[in-house]
Amino acid sequence: MQRLKTLFIGDIVGRVGRETVGALLPGLRERHGIDLVVANCENAAGGLGITERTVREILNAGVDLLTTGDHTFDRKEAPEVLERESRIVRPANYPPGTPGRGSTTLDIDGEVTVGLMSLQGRTFMGALDCPFRAGLVVADRLGETTPIIICDFHAEATSEKIALTYHLAGRVTAVLGTHTHVQTADERIVAGHTAAITDAGMTGPSDSVIGMKKSVALDRFLKARPRRYEIGDGTGVLNGVLLEIDTRSGAAVSIERLKAEHMGSGESA
Numbered sequence: 001m002q003r004l005k006t007l008f009i010g011d012i013v014g015r016v017g018r019e020t021v022g023a024l025l026p027g028l029r030e031r032h033g034i035d036l037v038v039a040n041c042e043n044a045a046g047g048l049g050i051t052e053r054t055v056r057e058i059l060n061a062g063v064d065l066l067t068t069g070d071h072t073f074d075r076k077e078a079p080e081v082l083e084r085e086s087r088i089v090r091p092a093n094y095p096p097g098t099p100g101r102g103s104t105t106l107d108i109d110g111e112v113t114v115g116l117m118s119l120q121g122r123t124f125m126g127a128l129d130c131p132f133r134a135g136l137v138v139a140d141r142l143g144e145t146t147p148i149i150i151c152d153f154h155a156e157a158t159s160e161k162i163a164l165t166y167h168l169a170g171r172v173t174a175v176l177g178t179h180t181h182v183q184t185a186d187e188r189i190v191a192g193h194t195a196a197i198t199d200a201g202m203t204g205p206s207d208s209v210i211g212m213k214k215s216v217a218l219d220r221f222l223k224a225r226p227r228r229y230e231i232g233d234g235t236g237v238l239n240g241v242l243l244e245i246d247t248r249s250g251a252a253v254s255i256e257r258l259k260a261e262h263m264g265s266g267e268s269a
């Protein structure tokens with residue numbers, strides 16, 4: 001395999017998000033000749049966190065590898081899921097001793113090995129270890145096994161995401177942003193090697209405030225009191241990017257934004 005066609009899917013939100021992936025993935029795989037699917041699933045379980053059932057559902061839908069983010073440990077079964085399932089990663093810059101793994105590798109058809117790593121930002125987010133230093137360490141370690149390394153950078157600030165992209169440029173195949181749930185239009189190849197986008201966007205209900213019910217989100221802003229989030233309404237939309245990767249050098253040859261709608265799903269979850 002000379003070229004590896006990879007689909008990266010942005011934050012899957014709730015049942016609408018999971019169903020959208022399940023409904024659209026077979027068609028997308030065929031239409032684009034996709035060899036590998038990676039998705040961020042930090043909002044898969046009711047909008048917050050992961051459970052055994054939701055992770056299995058997404059993997060069964062045809063996703064090969066999963067990343068998470070600041071909602072990784074929202075559900076109490078998350079540590080167990082992360083320990084048991086080698087196809088899911090949490091940010092590598094969590095403190096030493098955190099359950100799960102910050103990176104993983106996957107063999108495709110016994111021909112190509114893909115490395116996946118996750119990092120979380122620190123600007124306007126919780127305090128973790130330095131993602132810049134952790135990123136270099138993990139990229140170097142994965143680089144001993146394979147030149148194909150995909151990095152999900154789960155962060156709020158565009159500046160931090162762009163800075164980390166330059167920090168890892170040439171060392172990894174792609175730095176793909178997640179967490180804001182809004183797709184940016186800055187997809188590009190940096191240093192002739194590393195595909196990048198500040199945010200891949202969200203996969204979930206279209207009629208919502210970044211996946212959550214509009215009335216609840218508005219209430220939180222207007223009344224400044226806590227209120228439990230609920231999943232939003234509308235059809236399911238899938239946001240992500242398509243990458244074409246040179247398997248010998250590990251360089252990204254192209255990156256393309258992707259947005260697809262699932263008309264069959266309108267219910268809340």
Ligand SMILES: [Fe+2]
Nearest residue numbers: 011042043179
């Ligand atoms: Fe998210």
Ligand SMILES: [Fe+2]
Nearest residue numbers: 069070071179
């Ligand atoms: Fe997040």
